[in-house]
Amino acid sequence: MTTDMSSPSRKIAARAYLQTAAQLRTVIADLQLDPGARLPSERELAQQLGVSRPTLREALIVLELQDEVEIRIGSGIYVKNNAVHTASAGQRDNTSAGRVDNARAGQTGEIGSGRVDNANAEEPANTGASNAHGMDSPQADQPVTDPPVNTRLALTQDISLADPDSTPDAHAALMLHSIAEDSPKEVNQMRYFLESAVAAEAARFMSADLRKTLRKSLTDMQTAMAQSDLSTNARMADADRLFHTTLAQSSDNQLVIQTITSLFDQRYRPIARTMHRHFDDQQAWLAAMQEHEQICQAIEERDPLQAQAAMQRHLTRAHQRLMTIIG
Numbered sequence: 001m002t003t004d005m006s007s008p009s010r011k012i013a014a015r016a017y018l019q020t021a022a023q024l025r026t027v028i029a030d031l032q033l034d035p036g037a038r039l040p041s042e043r044e045l046a047q048q049l050g051v052s053r054p055t056l057r058e059a060l061i062v063l064e065l066q067d068e069v070e071i072r073i074g075s076g077i078y079v080k081n082n083a084v085h086t087a088s089a090g091q092r093d094n095t096s097a098g099r100v101d102n103a104r105a106g107q108t109g110e111i112g113s114g115r116v117d118n119a120n121a122e123e124p125a126n127t128g129a130s131n132a133h134g135m136d137s138p139q140a141d142q143p144v145t146d147p148p149v150n151t152r153l154a155l156t157q158d159i160s161l162a163d164p165d166s167t168p169d170a171h172a173a174l175m176l177h178s179i180a181e182d183s184p185k186e187v188n189q190m191r192y193f194l195e196s197a198v199a200a201e202a203a204r205f206m207s208a209d210l211r212k213t214l215r216k217s218l219t220d221m222q223t224a225m226a227q228s229d230l231s232t233n234a235r236m237a238d239a240d241r242l243f244h245t246t247l248a249q250s251s252d253n254q255l256v257i258q259t260i261t262s263l264f265d266q267r268y269r270p271i272a273r274t275m276h277r278h279f280d281d282q283q284a285w286l287a288a289m290q291e292h293e294q295i296c297q298a299i300e301e302r303d304p305l306q307a308q309a310a311m312q313r314h315l316t317r318a319h320q321r322l323m324t325i326i327g
Contacts, residue, residue, distance in 0.1 A: 017058035017183055017271075020051050024059050025068070028079060039069065039077040042326060054185040054323060061271045071326055073278055184272045188319045191263050192312060198247050198256065199295060199311035200304040206250040214296055217243035221289050225282070236285050237267070237276075243292055275322050284321045291317065 027048065028039065039045065046056045060077060063069045070080045206214070220239035224232050241264055248260035266272050291314035298306035 015183060016051070016055050017062065020049060020055050020059035021062040023049050024056075024063060028069070033079045035079050035081050037079050038075075039079065041076070054319075055183075057275070057323060058183055058185065058271060061274050065270055065274060071278060073324075073326060076326060181269045181271055182266055184266070184275060184322065185319065187263055187266045187272070188315060191260070192315045194256070194263070195244065195247065195260060195315065196308045196311045198251055198260065199299070200308040202247050202250040203299045203302050203304040203307040205252075206247075206299055210246055210250050211300060213246045214243060214299065217246060218289065218292055218296060221285070221292070225285060225289070228282070233276075233280055233285075236280075236288075240288065240292075241265075247295075279322050279324050287317065287321070288314070 024045065027045070031039075033039070040048070042053055042056055042060075046053045049056065051059075060069060060071060064071055064080075068080055070078045072078065202210075217239045220242065221236055224235035224239060227235075244264050245257070245261050248257045251257065267276055291310065294310040295307060295314060298310050
């Protein structure tokens with residue numbers, strides 16, 4: 001028996017943070033907190049849900065994008081409005097009703113016909129499924145597109161019919177499908193494996209011209225940091241991108257170049273971009289500059305082992321900076 005990895009349910013299951021966001025929504029509803037109330041700490045919530053803190057952090061960002069919570073660095077996580085209460089209650093009510101209907105259909109042998117009816121039904125009304133607000137990607141070749149509302153509802157109905165034991169959390173995760181993207185934690189892990197090897201190869205084979213470009217990226221970061229204005233973060237990110245894509249170019253392999261560029265550009269997607277907005281500050285950029293300098297020096301000295309180790313340290317610490325305690 002084969003498994004269709006392209007099915008909507010598999011895609012959602014592969015993104016743990018979406019399942020966690022749905023569970024977190026239910027937890028917040030059960031706490032019956034008013035808007036403006038402070039949630040338990042990240043550590044407590046992670047323990048309660050049985051997930052890692054990086055997965056919880058990504059789930060919190062999802063709810064923040066949906067205007068349901070507010071993350072205040074140095075203070076904590078706060079309920080922003082009561083939409084999360086209504087959504088969670090609706091999920092439970094709809095799921096309970098669906099199970100009763102499915103049970104009745106099963107007794108009369110109508111489950112199969114129900115699927116045909118759903119497929120041929122008129123387009124259902126918009127139920128107000130939440131979407132990310134105003135978080136379109138600045139990258140022209142990376143549009144953030146949402147599936148039509150009727151498609152998301154059809155997916156939910158189909159899974160409900162196919163699996164009578166499907167949970168409210170699974171349904172909620174499906175409704176979060178519109179902002180699904182690769183986990184920032186997993187993107188960082190992939191970059192760790194790939195770019196550390198590329199850094200070692202760059203120390204052996206990088207051309208003199210590319211070494212100059214690599215050094216220019218460090219100069220660009222220093223200039224942007226010295227000016228320190230509203231454009232600093234954007235210019236630092238541009239210089240950061242130049243550094244990592246220049247390393248990729250040293251491989252002279254189009255697949256490697258495309259993969260590293262694509263992985264870096266994940267930072268412009270809604271969840272990763274929001275994380276960077278919260279945690280990219282002057283101290284974080286200064287640390288990144290120092291780490292880039294160590295990588296650059298190892299490459300200039302033609303030391304593959306040091307270049308590889310320096311890149312591994314850089315990407316490990318970069319992820320740790322995104323995991324800074326909120327409050």
